[in-house]
Amino acid sequence: MDFKGNRNFGHSYSPPRLPVHDSSGESLALELDRHWNWVDHDDGDTVVARSTPVFVFHDSSNAPPASLNTLRQSARTAALLLSLAARWRVVVHGFHAYFNGVTHEEWDYPFSRVRAANGLEDSRDFLVHPSYLENFIQSASSRISSFKEAESDAVFLAIYSLHPTVKHSIESRFLALFVALEGLARQFGSANGGMHSIIPALLAAYPPGIPTLWPILGEQGLPGLKDLRNELAHGRNFSRRVPGSLSVAEDHLQLWIEYLLLSILNGRAYAHSFNWLTRHTIEQRDKMESLRIHLSEAGIRSRS
Known part of the structure; x- marks a missing residue:
């Protein structure tokens, strides 16, 4: 094994290289690697290996060194895109940066993977297939570099909402x-109008390419996800009247956001179409329609 603890199983190990574009159009390549440490147990006979995923930046000898701020911003962009691709919240930890023998500041946050707080262990199945990871990061970061500030904020906040650092109530x-x-x-559909105009504009501009999801806007008296949002926002919890409805709706809402983000970031071609959560929602289509009928009967109807 090498000094990082990566065992050689008869083939060379090449960490994924993630080219990330900054707002000026410059590109930095970060390697997604893993560092190991070895812990002795008290019995004296057991050694446990623990590992930490890390970004590694290799400075090119024929180019001036990247500034610490550029490295930090590139790493944060890569971490957010990895959060979307892997369905894990990834945040950046600072490691010490050395330039000409001088140690610079340590970065802000621990770099770690935080379990998505949705209570479904199987749903951690990745959204973007690992074999497409490098292409996805390169394409998506290039797209982000062309965004206005408000557009970038909307994308980043959407990824944060998918994978919060603390567990929320449903x-x-x-x-x-x-x-x-x-x-x-509002940023990618239309800045004007209500939900019944900006949502169709968003779906027309960036088709998510995933069928049979719980409609965002209701129709024919059956509630859409927007109607459920309105109930919750006004302090009315319908999940006790129709058990299971909110957890199913949440799964569908997560997929709407994930696939819209892939479309906005030019990443639909890299989606792992057989991931667990996508299969699960498709298989529960009959249950979804039944829940919408029960919700309508309980007084939660489409207001359109």
Whole structure:
């Protein structure tokens, strides 16, 4: 094994290289690697290996060194895109930076993967297939570099809402997801009008390419996700009247946001279409329609 603890199983190990574009159009390549440490147990006979995922930046010998601020911003962009691709919240930890023998500041946050707080272990299945990861990061970061500040904020806040650092109640998470969806609609659909105009504009401009999801806007008296959001925002919790409805709706709302983000970031071609959550929502289409009928009967109807 090498000094990082990566075992050689008969083939060379090449960490993924993630080219990230900054706002000026410059590109930095960060390697996604893993550093190991070895811990002795008290019995004296057991050694446990623990690892930490890290970004590694290799400065080119024929180019001036990147500034610490540029490295930090590039790493944060890569971390957010990895959060979307892997369905894990990734935040940046600072490691010490050395230039000409001088140690600079340590970065702000621990670099770690935080479990998505949706209570479904299987749903951590990745959204972007690992074999496409490098292409996705390069394409998406290039797209982000062309965004206006408000557009970047809407995308980043949507990813934060998908994978919060603390566990939320299902009601508060649903509301946070819907706020993120509305932010995307106002920045990439239409800045004017209500939800019944900006949501169709968003879907027309950036088709998510995933069928059979719970409609965002209701129709024919059956509630859409917007109607459920309105109930929760006004302090009415319908999940006790129709058990299971909010958890199913939350899964569908998460997929709406994930696939819209892929479309906005030119990443739909890299989606892992057989991931667990996508299969799960498609398989529960009949249950979804039944829940919408029960909600309508309980007084939660489409207001359109």
